Amino acid sequence: MIQKVVCCTNLEGERVYGKNWGKTDATEIEGFVGCLLLLGTLRDNRTTTTVLWDKTNGNQLLRACFSRNRFLKLSNHLRFDEKSTCQSRRAKDAFAPFREIWDDFNLNLGKEYIPGPMLTVDEQLMPWRGRCGFLQYLPSKPDKYGLKIFWICDADNGYPLHREPNLGKVGRSREMNIGRNTAIALSEPYFGSGRNLTVDNFFTDMALSTYLLANNMTLLGTVRKNKRFLPNKFQSGEGLKKGDAIFGFQKEHTIVAYKSNKKKHVVVMSTMHHDDSFDIECRKTEMVMSYNATKGGVDTKDQMCHALTTKRKTNRWPMLLFYNLLDLASIASLVLWRKLNPNDKVSGEDTGCFST
Numbered sequence: 001m002i003q004k005v006v007c008c009t010n011l012e013g014e015r016v017y018g019k020n021w022g023k024t025d026a027t028e029i030e031g032f033v034g035c036l037l038l039l040g041t042l043r044d045n046r047t048t049t050t051v052l053w054d055k056t057n058g059n060q061l062l063r064a065c066f067s068r069n070r071f072l073k074l075s076n077h078l079r080f081d082e083k084s085t086c087q088s089r090r091a092k093d094a095f096a097p098f099r100e101i102w103d104d105f106n107l108n109l110g111k112e113y114i115p116g117p118m119l120t121v122d123e124q125l126m127p128w129r130g131r132c133g134f135l136q137y138l139p140s141k142p143d144k145y146g147l148k149i150f151w152i153c154d155a156d157n158g159y160p161l162h163r164e165p166n167l168g169k170v171g172r173s174r175e176m177n178i179g180r181n182t183a184i185a186l187s188e189p190y191f192g193s194g195r196n197l198t199v200d201n202f203f204t205d206m207a208l209s210t211y212l213l214a215n216n217m218t219l220l221g222t223v224r225k226n227k228r229f230l231p232n233k234f235q236s237g238e239g240l241k242k243g244d245a246i247f248g249f250q251k252e253h254t255i256v257a258y259k260s261n262k263k264k265h266v267v268v269m270s271t272m273h274h275d276d277s278f279d280i281e282c283r284k285t286e287m288v289m290s291y292n293a294t295k296g297g298v299d300t301k302d303q304m305c306h307a308l309t310t311k312r313k314t315n316r317w318p319m320l321l322f323y324n325l326l327d328l329a330s331i332a333s334l335v336l337w338r339k340l341n342p343n344d345k346v347s348g349e350d351t352g353c354f355s356t
Contacts, residue, residue: 001104002026008079016077024074031065032074036326038062040310080318094133094167098318105325106162109332110189113339118155119190120198120297121183123148123166126324132317134167147317151298152186155198158300159335160328162186179203184211191215196272198294206253209271213252218272220291223255225267230255237265243283247276256287304331 006029013021038061039045044052052058053068062071080101081089089096125136127143136148148166153159164185169175183203196218199208204221206229212219225235231248233239240246240259248255254273259265268287277286284292308330311323337344 001101002029004100004104005029005078005080008081008083009074009077011082011084012077012079013073015083022070028074032071032078033326035062035065035071036310036312036323037330039312040308040327040330043308045310045312075312075314075319078319078322080322095165098321101325102165102321105328109328110161113154113159113161113332113336115154115159115161115190115195116156117194118196118198118294118297119152119161119187120155120294121150121152121186121203122200122295122298123150123202124163124298124302125149126320128317128320130315130317130320134165136166136168147320150182150186151301153297153301154335155294155297157335157338158297158304158331160301160332162189177207180205180208180211183208187212187217191217193217196220196294198291198297200295204269209253209269213271218270220270220272220287220294221268222291223267223269230267233257234267240265245276245278245285245288247285249274254287256285258285258288260288301328301331304334 003026006024006026009029010021010023013024036045038059039047039052042059044059049068049072052062053071055063066074079097081097081099086097089099093099095102125138125141125143125146125148127146128135129145132147134147135145137145138148150164150166152161152163154161164182166178179199179202183197183199187197192215194216197212197220199219199221201222201224204219204223205227209219223230233246234248234255234257237257237259240257242259242262245256245258252271252274253269254271254275255267255269256276257265257267266288268285268291270287270290273287273290275286278284279286279289282289305324305327308327309323310326311320314320314323
């Protein structure tokens with residue numbers, strides 16, 4: 001991956017500067033990545049380079065590694081594909097400028113880690129307001145504009161396993177069943193493993209749960225109350241008081257309508273639960289408790305990404321994804337280190353650098 005970045009960056013530099021471009025190499029790119037990680041660790045990712053390279057109050061390690069001009073040149077001209085063929089490839093794939101690095105990184109994520117029995121699928125909105133053909137607007141999110149990424153993570157520790165970008169509709173035709181198709185694509189490598197998939201109401205439907213059962217996987221997720229397969233009482237929650245629950249059973253499927261507070265109720269469907277177990281002390285059903293315990297896999301990853309991010313201001317969406325790639329690599333490395341060294345006390349868990 002680094003060699004690909006080196007080659008494409010040199011091509012871009014020579015295109016812009018000609019013979020005046022000083023060729024980069026793998027060592028320099030690794031040093032550039034190291035500086036970005038350092039800035040993220042120090043929470044200086046938003047600090048301007050003028051301040052960072054100040055002779056009196058700046059970061060001496062950065063000044064020892066790069067001149068300010070060289071750092072800016074690498075930031076501005078870092079590339080991940082060949083510009084000469086990019087236009088033809090983008091006609092078929094809008095994600096072409098970052099596709100090769102993206103696929104290689106996805107492959108690396110799943111190569112060294114075997115996830116636990118509970119997986120989570122959810123969406124991530126990477127905040128950004130630049131020019132991009134697949135920029136998303138989600139009014140319900142705190143950051144309303146950004147790039148939408150679908151993730152599958154280990155529910156136990158948030159380890160990122162695989163991701164897929166949401167590139168919007170192709171042509172004029174509207175894509176149908178996005179949630180179902182995405183969940184199937186992300187969970188396909190784990191078919192036959194007997195694992196459970198926890199999702200929110202964007203993904204949950206009968207067709208998805210049936211398909212997963214046929215491939216020896218179970219589903220646990222909240223359900224939108226307008227789904228046709230729900231009985232009227234589950235849709236309306238009529239007669240339920242706070243802490244009450246009603247159950248429905250059909251072959252391998254179990255649904256529960258649980259009144260969490262006075263104003264609303266939640267509907268949960270599961271193919272891994274087959275009874276009406278209810279925790280009297282917590283006043284919650286076992287299905288709701290299992291959902292609450294496993295729904296946060298992707299959210300845990302997002303929280304860790306925001307804690308010490310390498311993201312700097314950029315107008316190019318491939319560069320935004322590159323910063324996110326570095327954050328994800330750090331998270332994956334940390335989780336692997338904790339698994340291999342459970343007694344280590346300097347891995348961030350006790351120092352508060354990351355919160356799980």
